[in-house]
Amino acid sequence: MEHIKTKTVLSKCKYGNEWYGIDYAMNLYRGCSHGCIYCDSRSNCYRIEDFDRVRGKEHVLGILEKELRRYYDHGVVGIGAMSDTYNPMEAVYEYTRDALKLLLRYDYGVSIDTKSDLILRDLDLLKQMNERNNVIVKVTITCADDALSLIVEPNVCASSRRFEIIKELRKAGIYAGIMMNPILPYVNDDEENILAIVQKAHAADAKFIHTYMGMTLRENQRDYYYQKLNAYFPGLVERYEQRFENRYLCKSEYATELGKCFRKACKECGILYRMQDIIRDYKKDIVRMKQMSLF
Numbered sequence: 001m002e003h004i005k006t007k008t009v010l011s012k013c014k015y016g017n018e019w020y021g022i023d024y025a026m027n028l029y030r031g032c033s034h035g036c037i038y039c040d041s042r043s044n045c046y047r048i049e050d051f052d053r054v055r056g057k058e059h060v061l062g063i064l065e066k067e068l069r070r071y072y073d074h075g076v077v078g079i080g081a082m083s084d085t086y087n088p089m090e091a092v093y094e095y096t097r098d099a100l101k102l103l104l105r106y107d108y109g110v111s112i113d114t115k116s117d118l119i120l121r122d123l124d125l126l127k128q129m130n131e132r133n134n135v136i137v138k139v140t141i142t143c144a145d146d147a148l149s150l151i152v153e154p155n156v157c158a159s160s161r162r163f164e165i166i167k168e169l170r171k172a173g174i175y176a177g178i179m180m181n182p183i184l185p186y187v188n189d190d191e192e193n194i195l196a197i198v199q200k201a202h203a204a205d206a207k208f209i210h211t212y213m214g215m216t217l218r219e220n221q222r223d224y225y226y227q228k229l230n231a232y233f234p235g236l237v238e239r240y241e242q243r244f245e246n247r248y249l250c251k252s253e254y255a256t257e258l259g260k261c262f263r264k265a266c267k268e269c270g271i272l273y274r275m276q277d278i279i280r281d282y283k284k285d286i287v288r289m290k291q292m293s294l295f
């Protein structure tokens with residue numbers, strides 16, 4: 001794997017309190033090889049050339065350790081927003097595993113986004129972190145059907161395996177749920193798909209599902225996505241162009257109805273779906289622990 005130079009690893013999050021209560025964000029790798037057809041991170045604005053090739057960052061753990069010492073406020077560090085941190089290179093280089101060890105040593109919490117079952121390798125560390133701070137894992141699942149998931153997210157495990165990841169995490173006491181984003185207009189925006197995901201999430205003991213019933217499209221990301229639509233879903237690009245033109249936010253035509261049946265199903269299963277409820281729920285233990293430590 002090629003390595004690129006970097007000066008910083010952690011960045012403070014401006015909107016963390018609105019987005020999973022995250023205080024810092026970090027990406028230990030640049031680029032991602034999972035090949036999701038809708039990936040926003042390949043948009044021109046992020047300037048990641050040759051996006052599908054994963055690169056490491058030079059001295060990433062040394063830089064991270066210095067930054068953790070400097071901030072030292074026990075906040076929650078989000079990993080994997082721009083690149084799945086459990087990519088195939090991680091199985092060899094273990095930067096994520098070593099970064100988790102550092103977060104544990106300096107008593108930080110963690111919020112991980114992934115689609116890969118490689119996360120289960122680090123269950124031992126996540127369990128230890130969970131005893132001391134806030135831990136949340138968001139597994140992205142957009143399609144209940146494995147065959148469809150392997151078209152839209154081709155280079156990572158199928159959805160059924162991702163439900164198993166959640167089950168394993170929950171058995172280990174880790175707060176875990178589903179990022180049901182994006183919902184792709186005319187591809188997976190049907191009631192059958194949404195309700196099947198809620199049912200499977202319930203069976204896996206997922207704590208939450210978060211969704212916005214649509215997708216975003218930007219320069220370059222749109223070109224790549226349309227190429228894949230042409231390959232797998234002939235005729236859809238014309239529907240997109242007619243309905244969305246060059247818009248950034250592309251909501252499902254059925255977002256209102258889908259949202260209603262999604263919320264009803266979640267309520268029936270006791271699954272949280274509102275961001276503020278998810279944050280309050282996963283952070284409640286640490287609040288109690290801190291209160292108890294005052295006495």
Ligand code: SF4
Pocket residue numbers: 032033034035036038039040041081082083084115
């Ligand atoms: S896992 Fe995330 S970063 Fe990687 S290709 Fe898929 S959407 Fe993009």
